Amino acid sequence: MASQIPKTQKAAVIENPGTNGTVVIRNDVPVAEPGPNEILVKLEYSGLCRSEIRALLAWGVYNPIVGHEGVGTVVKAGDDCGASLLGKRVGVKWLYSACGNCSVCRRGYSNNCPRQLNTGKHVPGTLQQYVIADARYVTTRIPESLASEVVSPLLCAGLTMMGGLAKVDSHMANLGAQKDDKDIWVVISGSGGGLGHLGVQLASLKRAGRYNVIAVDSGDDKRALSLSSGAHHFVDYKQSDDDTEKAVKEITGGEGAHAVLVVSGSEDAFRTAPRLVHNMGLIVTIGLPHNDFTLPISASVCSARSLTVTGVAVDTEQRMEELLKLTASGKVTPAVEVRDFDETPAIIEQLRTDKVTGRIVVKIPE
Ligand SMILES: [Zn+2]
Ligand SMILES: [Zn+2]
Numbered sequence: 001m002a003s004q005i006p007k008t009q010k011a012a013v014i015e016n017p018g019t020n021g022t023v024v025i026r027n028d029v030p031v032a033e034p035g036p037n038e039i040l041v042k043l044e045y046s047g048l049c050r051s052e053i054r055a056l057l058a059w060g061v062y063n064p065i066v067g068h069e070g071v072g073t074v075v076k077a078g079d080d081c082g083a084s085l086l087g088k089r090v091g092v093k094w095l096y097s098a099c100g101n102c103s104v105c106r107r108g109y110s111n112n113c114p115r116q117l118n119t120g121k122h123v124p125g126t127l128q129q130y131v132i133a134d135a136r137y138v139t140t141r142i143p144e145s146l147a148s149e150v151v152s153p154l155l156c157a158g159l160t161m162m163g164g165l166a167k168v169d170s171h172m173a174n175l176g177a178q179k180d181d182k183d184i185w186v187v188i189s190g191s192g193g194g195l196g197h198l199g200v201q202l203a204s205l206k207r208a209g210r211y212n213v214i215a216v217d218s219g220d221d222k223r224a225l226s227l228s229s230g231a232h233h234f235v236d237y238k239q240s241d242d243d244t245e246k247a248v249k250e251i252t253g254g255e256g257a258h259a260v261l262v263v264s265g266s267e268d269a270f271r272t273a274p275r276l277v278h279n280m281g282l283i284v285t286i287g288l289p290h291n292d293f294t295l296p297i298s299a300s301v302c303s304a305r306s307l308t309v310t311g312v313a314v315d316t317e318q319r320m321e322e323l324l325k326l327t328a329s330g331k332v333t334p335a336v337e338v339r340d341f342d343e344t345p346a347i348i349e350q351l352r353t354d355k356v357t358g359r360i361v362v363k364i365p366e
Contacts, residue, residue, distance in 0.1 A: 008031065009027075009029055009031050010341070012065065012341070013029065015064070039138070041070065041092055042073050043126055044149075045148050045364060048069075048360050049068065050354075050356070051156075051265075055121075061121075062120065065127055068120045068155070070155070071152050072364070078135075085140065091139030093119065095111050096116070098111075099114075110317075119133070139320050150334055156195075158327070159320050161199035164263075164284045165203055167284050175258075175280060184210075185258055186203050188226075189217075191229075192215070194359035196215070196263045197229045198332060201332050214257060215233065216234075216237055217237070218238040221357040237272075244272055245272065245275040258282065260276045262284065264287045269287065274297050277307065336361050341364055347360050
């Protein structure tokens, strides 16, 4: 197997990150050698997450090769640690590795480790033919029935929404809600994108059997995907503008929703969020606007209305496995558009201008 691995490969590389940043397809990128605990994965598909534009625009220091929703086969192992994975299909996620020793890791939340390394940030990402991964942190239990292009968007988009919904579940449990309570309203802001539509499916009574969902986004395509994903209502924020609040209040009998998940990276979505929840409501931040943007919530209003604000960065491997099972059972159906790898620069531009409905996944050349 090792003899078939080339010395160089095709990759999508970010050049001149910043306002003039571009993505170019190159054929001369070296294939790396796996070290201790590492494996070399020959990729089949990679999803494209909107957060990649942070690397393009230099909103932080990233590796020039981004991508963190990779699915492929292990073709080489650096030591005994990865040898058992040879020939196996694995998922390469945002969490490349964690320290394993801090209090957060010890509680099982390595995705929140302060010393974590990330795929496409600290190490090269999945927009290339061969990627190095840490054998201890790849997703291995992928049901055979699931196609690789369907698994891709689950690795960041789906997993992050599992994290967001888990926060809503524990918040509602704290408020004394019962499991069979059918009267809980959740707003998903940015419902028609890669994360949003999976969040609607996971949150909705019509899919995973949890909550009534009010989807907020804009345009006919995102409306259609939000409603087919199980949303009870769709509010087009561009049509209704500051009436998003009015629409949500009307739907929820005047009180506002129990929780709002801000999936969109739009600053306006964060500004609107506190007005969409009832007193004691939960605001979950998921989208990643520019680092300078701070949450516009008055401390007094937060206290007086007893609001809770929390954030989410992907989720645990245990929830990854739950999500894979939910998808294999048909409760979750990622809306995937498979495109050619060479189209990556155009797709990144589409993401930058917010013109992607569902998830675009690129097929990695063999
Ligand atoms: Zn992502
Ligand atoms: Zn740690």
